[in-house]
Amino acid sequence: MTGGVLNEAYQRFHRTGPEWGEDQLTNHGPMAVEVMIRRGYADQVDGWVDRYTRRLDPLPPPSDRITDDTWAEALGAGRRLGDWTAYFTDRVAEEPWRDVLARWWPRLLPGIAAGTTHGVIRVGHVVRALLAGAENEQSLAELAHGLAFWATRYQPVPGADPAVTGPPAASAGAAFDALPRIPHQRGRVADRFGQLSRMDGWPRAVATLDATTDPERALTDLVTAATLSYLRHGHASPVLLVHTATAPNAVLHTLPALPRELWAPSAAAVWAASAAIHAGWAPADAAPRAILPTPPGGPDAVAEAVDQAIAHGDEHVIKFTDTAVEVYCRTGHLDALAAASRSAALITP
Template sequence: MTGGVLGEAYERFSRTGPEWGEDQLTNHGPMAVEVLVRRGRSDRVDGWVQQYLERLDELPRSTGEITVGDWNAAIGDGQRVADWVVYFTHELQERPWREVLAIWWERLLPGIVAGTTHGVIRVGHVVRALLAGAENPAILGELAHGLAFWAARSRPVPDPGPPAGLLFPRAALQALPRVPMQRGRVADRFDQLPHLPQWASAVVGLAPAATPDQVPARLSELVDAATLGYLSYGHGQPVILIHTATAPNAVLHSLPALPRDLWAPSLAAIWTTTAAIFSAYAPPDAAPRSILPAAPEGPDALAEVLDRAIAHTDEHVIKFTDTAAEVYTRTGDPDALTAALRATQLIS
């Protein structure tokens, strides 16, 4: 990992807010540049960052101090994101980053859907960089920003309970019902979930990980299933459904930095969140295979798909293609590459 290039990019993004525009769209810049650097495209970072910065808003001003005695009152308060940045910056100066991450991962886990999962995704990307050895003040600063966004936008998901069934992730996703009104904001859709027949039993139906050692495999299976599922259902909401794969992948990459007793709760939380997004946005009808793109073949297929994503320049496409590339490397399934191309096709 080229810490210099990544650190410089993070420094440029540190003056921007986690959201931008009237619609409060998420700032994906720090996540996408981590992919560019890790995938050996450091030469593309400067130009990509310069173009992306033009759309962003400045980091809001601080409104007050968050302390160890009153932090709980600031959880989920989107107006206090700058206060959270100050808080986490101080914490990361005083303690090792793994210690801060472990403490706050547990506290923030109930609100993992924060920013439609962008909070945990942003944290996952910078943790991946830290685990690769790219530790400097700018990298730690990005961790502060990621945790701050997660804390400020923290919100719960209807939770029927931890996995206790027999279904593996691919079958568990297929078993999920859909909300009757697939329109409106995330909150409007999620509010329908507790009243949806079979919602609770379908979520609980995932096979649990019997031991912490089984959690990485179960998360990998969930990432694989969601990536391949995008082929069939991504047309329902091409951007948001990407997060059914990238969010659990962020948790998967964060596990090595977390205490093992947090692994199973992390699996349960991200599965429930993934299921909620899928039920709220995935259409009931799958796309016919005949309209799907054809994946390239041969030894250069993966590199070609990555090149197409970077040429596309969209931040969602870049992040999803990174996840799809990992699925392809892990499974050898060419449909993972097809899913990445489907994203480039669906997202303008």
């Protein structure tokens, strides 16, 4: 990890908020540059950040102090972003970051759908950097910003009931394939998520993935299934559907920093979030195989996939390709690289 470049990028992004524009689009900058540097493209980060930061809004200042006694009432309060950022900045300055994460992860986990999972994804990327040795003032500040975004946009997955049980699916792929779709796949996140709690079979559908027996394996299989599903279903919502894979991958990379007792609930929570996004945006009918990219192969396949993503430049393509490459390296499944190519074709540079 090229620490100086990452630190400078983090400093620049910490002057900006986690969302921008009237539609409250998510600032993916810190996540994308972590991928670029880890994948060996540190020399392109400054130019990418120059272009990306032009669209961003400034970070709002704090207005009302959050304390250890008042934090619960501030969860999900969008106007408290500055307050949450100040709160977590103080926490990581005063305590070991692993202690802060271990205490706040279970508090935030029920709201894992925050920012359509961007809260947990941002935290996952910086935790990966911290675990790789990039522990310094800037990376700790990035953890504070990620946790603050998650707390500000805290949002549970509607209708996901941990008390509901059912026969587990044979695999994560089978669990994905069995997911129902909301009746009306249109409108904003609130419109689509709001339909989930009114679907009779939704709680049982979410209960089909066994996340308790082997949480790490469940997450690994979920990332693979979601990546391969994107190849067939991503055309319906190319940007939103990448998060069915990148969110569980962020949790997977965070596991080593978490107490073991949090692994199973983490896997269950992110499966519910991925399933909700799939139910809300993925079409029931898969794209015909004939129109899908031919899976690349050969010794340079990974390098070519990452080169394609960096040249494309879109933050979603960069992050999803990073996940897809990990799936390919773990499984040898060429369709993972085809899914990365599919995202580059579907998402406007």
